[in-house]
Amino acid sequence: MDLAAIENQRRADRWDKGIKIGEGTFANVYKGTEKATGRKVAIKKIKVGEMKDGLDMTALREVKFLQELRHPNIIALLDVFSVKQNINLVLEFLDTDLEAVIRDKALIFQNADIKSWMAMSLRGLEYIHRNGVLHRDLKPNNLLIASNGELKIADFGLAREFGDAGSRMTCQVITRWYRPPELLFGARYYSAAVDIWSIGTIFVELILRVPFLAGDTDIDQLKKTFHAMGTPTEQDWPGHTKLPDYHETPQHPKNPWWNMISSIGKEGQDLARELLRFDPLQRLSAVTALHHEYFTAFPRPTPPIKLPKPLAELRPRALAPDETQGKPILSGTENGVVKRKAESPSTLGLDGKRIARRLFA
Amino acid sequence: MPPTPHPLATLSQILHNPSCSDGLPKEIESDLRTAACMLIQEAGIMLDLPQSTIATAQVLLHRFYYVSSMLSFGITDISITSLYLSSKLCETPIRLRDLINAYMFLLARIKHLSGGVSGKGKEKENMKIWEGFSFEPPGFHDEVFWDWKDIIVSSEMQILKRLGFNMQVDLPYSHVINYCRILDLVFEKDVAQSCWSILNDALLTPLYVYHPPHILACASILLTTRLLRIPLPDNWWVLFDANHEDIWQCCGTIANLWREWGMEPHTGLIHGERRDRRKVEDKWRRTWVLLESKKAVRRWVEENDQKA
CATH class of the missing domain: 1.10.472.10 (Cyclin-like)
Structure with missing residues (x-):
């Protein structure tokens, strides 16, 4: 056995693999523990047999970015090792995700709770952007919640560097409901502002407790967006008519949509508007958002440990169509039915698999 | 697992180079690195990949051979796989089939060239070198693609594993x-x-x-x-x-x-002995033979041991 093999074995020996808690298209997730400390971890085993052309891009991206990014609000990659032909990622074990929290009707959110979640998400995102990375798949179920209430951004399967402003990127990223209008218009050159839009929609979702802009198709997504917020003019968003997939949309009048989130207060409404600007250049950046007066205004954010958490065991739910592949489906192939979750608390049994499966699918 | 932005070889890795520990002379080892990287460079250009992708692949290959021996891992295999892996890492995806075709062309050319070239005078030589060389890409369903694919998939895992999944490459x-x-x-x-x-x-x-x-x-x-x-x-x-x-x-x-x-720029500033053409040619030829597979390298080491 040479050095590389010994090192790999040494890494593998640090962890105990427990029961399978989730199954995705290209990975299985197991509960695990660190032998030395008994700390709970999630071990994500990437299936090799299923791989068509070597290791999947999403898995590569995940390893590449999580190895570099270290922050309290980002899921920690503890180790990577291989057994035979399989790759195993050892990740922090996290109890639940923000989506489960939002859906749990038994929970009541205070404005301070929402502020706390927003602050943690933006801190994590600011760190990601500061390091020249775009997440490109922010949504409530990629924001995981640890047992102490800390929020952590996960799933870097679609992330990429954006150091080079001239590099053409795909517009088929970000789960549709959280996708900004410039991507829906097919922009190939974009920036950190795409993640900011996602955070903005998540913010509104936290207040309304239902997805803010839930389009059935890409076209419908634009329609819903403009219906809710008014169709942008050349003045609101210079140059948007020149985007590759620009098409005429029904004109909707300007709409003071922020009135429906008035419960969050004036500063909160203003933050939401600034995060959800049509023009990506006018949207706040993560760092300026953190300096927004919303975060200094009353009430103070709830300490993470005191944030509401689902009491019940996690309920299983079906994978969304665009999650089953570990990447979003292309617009041409979808049939217009978005079924993100199909759970009904009473009919499905309890298990902790769901989160892990979703997370790591 | 501390963050490692751009891992460098340690002194002991440089001193105890795995291939040299297996009996490969230092000089040959570095020739093979050069040749493997030339393959990456040429294939990368043929596939229209950006220089950053090519460079990443070459750095991965160099790192790999500080933790692995050329007697255990064929140089061409690692070369093609590094390029494939870096095309994924740099978000410049290529089709496996195109990559395999490019390498088969390059390997066919090496085979042709190492067959021996004779000729006098520069112009004549240039005409003759390519005489009789032809390359026909294999048919769409040819077995050879599957063979290569298996090699690439398993080598990819080896590279990742042996580099401890550290794939960050910082370029100058x-x-x-x-x-x-x-x-x-x-x-x-x-x-x-x-x-x-x-x-x-x-x-x-x-x-x-x-x-x-x-x-x-x-x-x-x-x-x-x-x-x-x-x-x-x-x-x-x-x-x-x-x-x-x-x-x-x-x-x-x-x-x-x-x-x-024999590739110094024509500035006339690099002095030193006029290179011996014969010597350079022999170097190329030897490298081409060893490039082929780990078996060729092993055989060479064995023969070399016997001579000594």
Whole structure:
């Protein structure tokens, strides 16, 4: 056995693999523990047999970015090792995700709770952007919640560097409901502002407790967006008519949509508007958002440990169509039915698999 | 698992090079690195990949052979796989089939060339070299694609595993542009191009795993300004946290590469003995034979041991 093999074995020996808690298209997730400390971890085993052309891009991206990014609000990659032909990622074990929290009707959110979640998400995102990375798949179920209430951004399967402003990127990223209008218009050159839009929609979702802009198709997504917020003019968003997939949309009048989130207060409404600007250049950046007066205004954010958490065991739910592949489906192939979750608390049994499966699918 | 932005080879890894420990002479080991990186470079250009993808692949290959022996892992296999892996890492995806075709073309060409070339006079030689060379890409369903695919998939896992999944590669190209700007060299004719080319050439040597990118950037500027006879202030490299010893050593390694492979730029500034053409040709031929597979390398080591 040479050095590389010994090192790999040494890494593998640090962890105990427990029961399978989730199954995705290209990975299985197991509960695990660190032998030395008994700390709970999630071990994500990437299936090799299923791989068509070597290791999947999403898995590569995940390893590449999580190895570099270290922050309290980002899921920690503890180790990577291989057994035979399989790759195993050892990740922090996290109890639940923000989506489960939002859906749990038994929970009541205070404005301070929402502020706390927003602050943690933006801190994590600011760190990601500061390091020249775009997440490109922010949504409530990629924001995981640890047992102490800390929020952590996960799933870097679609992330990429954006150091080079001239590099053409795909517009088929970000789960549709959280996708900004410039991507829906097919922009190939974009920036950190795409993640900011996602955070903005998540913010509104936290207040309304239902997805803010839930389009059935890409076209419908634009329609819903403009219906809710008014169709942008050349003045609101210079140059948007020149985007590759620009098409005429029904004109909707300007709409003071922020009135429906008035419960969050004036500063909160203003933050939401600034995060959800049509023009990506006018949207706040993560760092300026953190300096927004919303975060200094009353009430103070709830300490993470005191944030509401689902009491019940996690309920299983079906994978969304665009999650089953570990990447979003292309617009041409979808049939217009978005079924993100199909759970009904009473009919499905309890298990902790769901989160892990979703997370790591 | 501490963050490792750009892992370099440790001193003991350099001293106890795995291939050399298996009996491969140092000189041959470095020839094979060079040849493998040339393959990556040529295939990368054929596939229209950006230089950053090509460079990443070459750095991965160099790193790999500091933790693995050329007697255990075929050089061509690792070369093609590094390029495939880096195309994924750099978000410049290529089709596996195109990559395999490019490599098959390059390998067929090597086979043709190592068959022996005879001829006198430069022009005649140029005409004759390619005589009788042809390459026909295999049919769409040819078995050979599956064979290559299996090799690439399993080598990919080996590379990841043996590098401990550290795939971050930090390249000196952007440093060089900034440094040139600071030194007011951007409008000097040929400087940027020459620095760029020197950095590309340096990828054929293990320099990228010996030195961090800013040292390499300084080395390319030093060598360029020497070749073009451009004066710079004394100790300018101090500005970029470099020391003379390191960058001078890099320049030496690169000049050596040019001399050994017969590819020095026509500046007339690199002195030294007129290279022996025969010697260079023998070097190429030997490298081509060993490039083929780990078996060829093993066989060579065995024969060499017997001779000794």
